[in-house]
Amino acid sequence: MEPNEDGKPFFVASVGHYLKYRSGPVVDGVVLVNPETGDTKYYPKGKEPKWVDRTFTLETALEYWTYWGKYVHGWKNQSLIGPKKDVLIPNEDNMQVTFNEKGELIYVVDFTRAKSKGNSKTLVGYGVFNAKTGEMTYYKGVTSVLTGKEAKSNANASEFLSKYPGWKATNGIFYTIYGAPTYVIPVTKGSKFQGVAIVSANSDNPQVVFGKTKDEAFRNYKKLIASLGKVNGVTPQKGFEMKEIKGKVMRINDANLSNGYVFHLIVEGNAKRFSVDPGVNALSDVVLTNVGDQVVLKVMDMEEDIVPVDEFTNLDLPKK
Incomplete structure (x- = not known):
């Protein structure tokens, strides 16, 4: 459900067809449904009203990234008996919905490298999918960085969260903050927000800080980054002294x-x-x-x- 410029809500349904049988979904456009009257109107992809943010669903974006990562050298390469050369696996448990600097809705997912026995636990890159246009961009060259799943696990195992029974780290979003790879993770107890965990995501030396407010969490993170100094090729920005x-x-x-x-x-x-x-x-x-x-x-x-x-x-x- 999305509101138009006047604040009136509409259901936005992505519609399309399959390339073959029931596989290879192709998005053709959206149908807007008026929740009061049930009236519907179809808009082809690229002709949607400006206020519509989501033409492609999260599930479709994940399927596209899965195809892109798995079939880089064809089907045999990613099969059980294949070598899995250059195969990348999107972390479907940590695909995030956020916005870019233009205010456009995007999906962000991190990737690990497939191995002959299981998959790597280290981030090798991440993909950004524009929910309206379907544009896909992969950012590579990420090394020695935790995946979102591992960052969440580190946050839950930290001394900060262990003090409070029932507090759990949710899925975080990956950023570069103060020159360091970082996950920012909301912490909840049930459905209630409790604070923010920030994970310095260097896989060789992951560190976690916590704050009951965003300001407190980032103040603690500054101190952490300043104390770590240069870690694994990451040199903090200037100004890291009191x-x-x-x-x-x-x-x-x-x-x-x-x-x-x-x-x-x-x-x-x-x-x-x-x-x-x-x-x-x-x-x-x-x-x-x-x-x-x-x-x-x-x-x-x-x-x-x-x-x-x-x-x-x-x-x-x-x-x-």
Whole structure:
């Protein structure tokens, strides 16, 4: 179901035909179904309304990637008795739905290499499938990186999640963050969101951090990446050291978010915006801070527009 520009919902059904018998699905277009009246209208592929994001289903995209990976050298090459040369296997348990920088819906899946006995557990590349156009792009050259399944397993086995019975890592999405291969994985208990696990996905030395908020998780991940230094050819970006910012508060405001108050402030002589979330020490001092107070902020600035604060000190408050 997708809403049009006016917010009115429609069921969007992908329709097509098979190349031969019941195999080789080809998408011809979509049928829009009005859920109130039952009226239907067919649009050929490429002629759909602009607001329709999904012409190709997730299942069709996975089938296309499976064909592409398996039959690179024909059927015999991927059979039980074949050598399986260059055969790639999509991780069907970790195919993700997300959006690209243009706002287009895409499916992302990671690939492992098929072997004569079982399949590799190391990521060798990943595929991106445009859900509207059907365009397929494979990104190769990924080495020594965990698959999404292995990253999820590492998150569930971490000391952070083991402290909370019933908390489970769900499927994560692969990114390059701060110059390092990374999976960002929501953590839930039943259907309730509990926080974010972030996995440094180097297969030689996987590491997991956790935060009950996104800001807390990424603040912890910065510290982890800084402590790892150069790992397996990945050199972290500049700015991976703790900096001290000292100055007068020019502005300070709070935002009441679902996870608690987050404070934003500007310090005299610094063009950056700084944020202080509930996970930071001395949050009570932040609450008592006024414009004009002298403060000391410890941050790990990685060129974000808003820099999270790791430690906060108000020099004008009475000493405890």
